[in-house]
Amino acid sequence: MTTAVVEIPWRRLDPRMLVVTPIGMIVRLLPAFAIVLITGGGNGDTGRLIGTGVAIVLIVGLGVIRWRTTRYRITPERVELHSGWLRRQRRSVPRDRIRTVDLTAKLEHRLFGLSVVKIGSASGSSSEHHGLSLDAVSKAEADLLRRELLEHSPSPVPVAATAAPAEVLARLDWSWLRFAPLTFSSLAGVGVIAAAVFNILNDFGVDPTEIGAVDDAAIRLSNGPIWAAVGVVAAVVLATAVLGALLLFTERWFGYRLTRERSGEGSTLRVHRGLFTRRSLSVAERRMRGAEIVEPLLLRAGRGAQCRALSAGLAKDAQGGVLQPPVPRAEAHRVASAALREPPSEITGAVLRHHPRAALTRRMTRALGPTAVLVVVAFVAGSLVPWLGWAGPTSLVLLPVAALIGWDRYRNLGHELTARYLVSRQGAVARRTVALQRSGVIGWTVRQSVFQRRVGLVTLEAVTGAGAGGYDVLDLAAADAVALADAAVPDLLTPFLLAPAATGRARVSGAGCRTGRG
Amino acid sequence: MTTGPTTTALPLRPPAHQVSPRAVRWWQLRDLITVLVLLAPQVVLEIVFGTGWLVMTAIVTAVVGAAYVLAVPPLLFRIHRWEITDEAVYTLSGWLVREWRIAPISRVQTVDTEHGPLQQLMRLASVTVTTASAKGPVKIRGLDAADAAELARVLTETTQATPGDAT
Numbered sequence: 129m130t131t132a133v134v135e136i137p138w139r140r141l142d143p144r145m146l147v148v149t150p151i152g153m154i155v156r157l158l159p160a161f162a163i164v165l166i167t168g169g170g171n172g173d174t175g176r177l178i179g180t181g182v183a184i185v186l187i188v189g190l191g192v193i194r195w196r197t198t199r200y201r202i203t204p205e206r207v208e209l210h211s212g213w214l215r216r217q218r219r220s221v222p223r224d225r226i227r228t229v230d231l232t233a234k235l236e237h238r239l240f241g242l243s244v245v246k247i248g249s250a251s252g253s254s255s256e257h258h259g260l261s262l263d264a265v266s267k268a269e270a271d272l273l274r275r276e277l278l279e280h281s282p283s284p285v286p287v288a289a290t291a292a293p294a295e296v297l298a299r300l301d302w303s304w305l306r307f308a309p310l311t312f313s314s315l316a317g318v319g320v321i322a323a324a325v326f327n328i329l330n331d332f333g334v335d336p337t338e339i340g341a342v343d344d345a346a347i348r349l350s351n352g353p354i355w356a357a358v359g360v361v362a363a364v365v366l367a368t369a370v371l372g373a374l375l376l377f378t379e380r381w382f383g384y385r386l387t388r389e390r391s392g393e394g395s396t397l398r399v400h401r402g403l404f405t406r407r408s409l410s411v412a413e414r415r416m417r418g419a420e421i422v423e424p425l426l427l428r429a430g431r432g433a434q435c436r437a438l439s440a441g442l443a444k445d446a447q448g449g450v451l452q453p454p455v456p457r458a459e460a461h462r463v464a465s466a467a468l469r470e471p472p473s474e475i476t477g478a479v480l481r482h483h484p485r486a487a488l489t490r491r492m493t494r495a496l497g498p499t500a501v502l503v504v505v506a507f508v509a510g511s512l513v514p515w516l517g518w519a520g521p522t523s524l525v526l527l528p529v530a531a532l533i534g535w536d537r538y539r540n541l542g543h544e545l546t547a548r549y550l551v552s553r554q555g556a557v558a559r560r561t562v563a564l565q566r567s568g569v570i571g572w573t574v575r576q577s578v579f580q581r582r583v584g585l586v587t588l589e590a591v592t593g594a595g596a597g598g599y600d601v602l603d604l605a606a607a608d609a610v611a612l613a614d615a616a617v618p619d620l621l622t623p624f625l626l627a628p629a630a631t632g633r634a635r636v637s638g639a640g641c642r643t644g645r646g
Numbered sequence: 647m648t649t650g651p652t653t654t655a656l657p658l659r660p661p662a663h664q665v666s667p668r669a670v671r672w673w674q675l676r677d678l679i680t681v682l683v684l685l686a687p688q689v690v691l692e693i694v695f696g697t698g699w700l701v702m703t704a705i706v707t708a709v710v711g712a713a714y715v716l717a718v719p720p721l722l723f724r725i726h727r728w729e730i731t732d733e734a735v736y737t738l739s740g741w742l743v744r745e746w747r748i749a750p751i752s753r754v755q756t757v758d759t760e761h762g763p764l765q766q767l768m769r770l771a772s773v774t775v776t777t778a779s780a781k782g783p784v785k786i787r788g789l790d791a792a793d794a795a796e797l798a799r800v801l802t803e804t805t806q807a808t809p810g811d812a813t
Contacts (some may be wrong), residue, residue, distance in 0.1 A: 570778060571750065577742065597779040610656060
């Protein structure tokens with residue numbers, strides 16, 4: 129550390145957090161409070177009041193301690209965060225490793241004009257942290273931090289308040305709402321909503337069967353024919369799912385805007401979104417390593433898709449790095465193209481090479497094998513347990529489904545090398561098309577199982593610092609894999625090649641090819 | 647075990663160096679311990695309850711385990727190879743799933759040597775080369791301890807001589 133670093137003062141989180149932290153905690157504990165207040169703790173009124181009072185004092189006290197013990201500062205080289213009282217934490221992220229800045233403002237933060245700043249970084253050694261989070265600072269400070277931290281050169285001069293006008297790459301189109309019910313994450317969200325509703329009813333001591341209308345309906349259903357009951361329940365579940373998905377889509381994507389901001393020498397991509405919880409994710413463009421088009425089965429059936437950025441420092445969850453809501457497929461490819469500044473045919477829209485027929489056999493075996501085991505188990509169970517007799521014949525339905533999935537998985541396999549990108553596609557239940565910058569490839573892994581060895585296939589993994597850390601090209605002909613890797617990153621593999629294959633991209637029988645490359 | 651027909655073989659030459667021959671003993675010792683850990687509860691339960699069928703599972707465990715201990719480690723020794731050039735780290739490992747890994751020296755972030763208790767007993771060490779990727783480091787297992795230290799020193803020097811932040 130240089131002496132200049134010592135002079136940089138530590139900063140505290142925004143003092144308004146003294147109010148916001150307790151509010152956040154109380155809101156989360158509200159159901160518990162409600163239970164204590166309504167049902168009583170067993171010690172009578174005074175006991176309940178004392179208990180609640182103690183809890184509130186504790187919560188406020190914790191808020192004060194948290195605020196007093198959390199300090200951060202930004203030196204020319206690092207962002208440092210010290211926090212914790214009994215268990216001290218010191219986190220530090222080198223500034224040249226910062227890749228993303230995520231500003232999140234929940235409702236309680238927005239009421240007080242605050243925002244949480246999450247800094248995502250490329251991991252150095254395993255002992256280094258992948259980022260840190262300042263919870264929370266004022267909106268103005270958050271915005272200043274965002275611009276300062278994604279600026280590559282640490283300039284002592286504060287960033288000019290007059291930011292360059294942002295270029296809008298995409299805006300929300302409400303017709304995209306039609307894709308909301310087609311995403312799995314939305315369906316998962318429905319579960320959350322249902323659980324929340326049930327919890328609230330439960331916490332307030334309401335039994336759904338005691339509500340007259342519900343009870344009445346239940347009685348009518350149980351008296352009617354079974355198919356009617358099943359139909360009604362299915363319709364109710366479906367309606368809830370669709371409604372929940374629409375609500376979740378609105379909460380997540382209200383006010384969606386994808387923009388490009390120029391700041392200093394680099395530029396950043398910025399995704400604004402959210403109705404109650406406002407989020408803005410900024411990704412340093414110079415360090416983006418590519419894009420990925422994700423098409424879960426239902427969404428693909430509806431001709432929809434979603435584009436995600438490949439960069440280090442993004443959240444690993446399903447929402448990490450998404451650049452847009454579920455949209456029509458063409459729009460997803462357009463956004464990928466706008467974000468990477470490449471024509472779609474050079475990235476995710478490239479026409480891909482097919483993989484050898486042996487890959488089809490392998491996909492089919494892998495899809496049908498486990499299914500066949502299941503079918504056998506079902507038949508055995510059916511013959512042993514009398515009332516399970518239907519299980520065996522019914523399970524036969526699984527076989528064509530598995531075969532279809534296997535066939536689709538093979539059909540979707542593909543790869544191509546373009547001027548600056550390695551494009552690969554795989555998957556059926558969730559089809560992913562990845563365009564990975566060739567200069568972002570920091571190594572190769574070739575894997576060959578016993579079964580692959582027999583048919584001369586390998587799986588080639590392009591190792592990268594961004595996103596999942598590695599992207600597979602499944603079931604390539606062995607010679608093609610080596611030729612592909614050698615062509616994608618020149619010179620790295622060359623010293624290890626066997627002599628005959630060293631001459632350009634060798635083609636092996638069975639490696640079909642839909643197009644020639646220019 | 648051969649590498650299959652030549653037309654479908656991977657056109658990469660194997661890395662230049664083998665690991666230490668003592669690695670065979672290390673792997674055998676390690677696998678033997680695993681087999682004993684699996685065997686012990688079966689024997690104890692058999693002695694306590696005397697069910698009879700546990701004798702069968704114990705015998706199967708012992709036979710399969712012994713076969714594994716005798717056959718697999720020499721096979722691993724024949725497969726496992728490594729090489730370090732001025733530009734790249736290149737390794738080959740794996741028995742059922744063979745794995746070739748190549749990492750450019752310019753992208754190496756850290757180099758660590760590890761000695762587990764068994765490895766220390768055999769005067770062996772593993773070298774772990776970490777890059778910026780989350781997909782796991784390149785590991786060279788079962789090197790002679792002195793060789794490993796020398797290798798780590800050379801690698802660290804080469805890495806430091808290469809500019810860039812390796813991401």
